[in-house]
Amino acid sequence: MLPDGTLPDDYVVLDLETTGVSWYRDTIIEFGAVKVVDRKPVDTYQQLVNPMRNLNPFITQLTGITPDMLEPAPTLDTVLPDFLRWCGDDAMIGHNIMQFDIKFIDLAAQRILHHAVPNRIIDTLQMSRSMYPQYNRHRLVDLIQRFDIADVEEHRALSDAEQTQMCFEYMRDEQRRRDC
Numbered sequence: 001m002l003p004d005g006t007l008p009d010d011y012v013v014l015d016l017e018t019t020g021v022s023w024y025r026d027t028i029i030e031f032g033a034v035k036v037v038d039r040k041p042v043d044t045y046q047q048l049v050n051p052m053r054n055l056n057p058f059i060t061q062l063t064g065i066t067p068d069m070l071e072p073a074p075t076l077d078t079v080l081p082d083f084l085r086w087c088g089d090d091a092m093i094g095h096n097i098m099q100f101d102i103k104f105i106d107l108a109a110q111r112i113l114h115h116a117v118p119n120r121i122i123d124t125l126q127m128s129r130s131m132y133p134q135y136n137r138h139r140l141v142d143l144i145q146r147f148d149i150a151d152v153e154e155h156r157a158l159s160d161a162e163q164t165q166m167c168f169e170y171m172r173d174e175q176r177r178r179d180c
Contacts, residue, residue, distance in 0.1 A: 007122070007172050010037050011091040015160040016101045017063050019051050023103035027051045028076055029065060031083050032157025034165045035090070041165060045086050046158040048073040063155045080108050084117065091120040095140045095164045098123045124164055127171050143167045 014033040020026035029051050035043040048065070050073040060066050073079075084105075094101045098121060106116050128138040135142070141153040144163050147170045153160060 007175075008091045008120070009039050011093050011122070012036070012087045012119075013093045013161045013165040013168065014087075014097070014101060015094060015157045015164060016104055017059070017065060017155070017157050018104060019053065019059060020056060021100070023100070023107055026104075027053070028079075028104050028108065029055070029059070029070055030063070030157040031079065032159070032161045033083070033087065034158075034161050035086070036165060039169065041162075044158060044162075045083060047079050047083065049079050050075050065156075076108055077112055080105070080112050084109065084113075087119065089119060091122055092117070093122045093124060093164065093168055095143070095160070095167070096123065096125040097121055098126065122168075124168050124171065127168070131171055131175065140164060140167070143170075 012033050012035050014031065016028050016032075017030035018026050018028050028049050030049060031045060031047045033045040034041050035045070048070055050070050052075060055065070055067045055070065092102070102117065102121055109115060109117050124143070125138055128135075128143055132138070135146070140160060140163060144150045144153060144167065147167060149163055149166045149170070153163065
């Protein structure tokens, strides 16, 4: 939620794929995002990023992204400014965005653009934990199955962003039902 307790109708849902889980040691290899206006998806963004380093075979196995796919892709110095322009000043929403995605983006923005990302951040992982304390697991795959959105999480940035957007709207509607 935003500081005033409301959820935005216009926002960007994003997901990243990275070379690993350490935001200070690893780097972004894929951006995926869904732009939403009046609670409806209106545009998508997907871009592979050349990490300029070797890719861990585990990441290839998890995501299906291979070194051959990344080699011709632009570097983060090119992609990040383009991505942030595309996002504009909309709120950024993601699953575990506070502990993962925004840390990668902020660190890169400070290095490349010399400033942090000023956008509002909403984490669907935190929303789920708050709304559904009776459940022990709140991974994206748990939510998409619980909300009957999909059976599997693809571990590709755009697909995961699309599923996160559906989870966000499901939880928003559920919260409205509870408030009535």
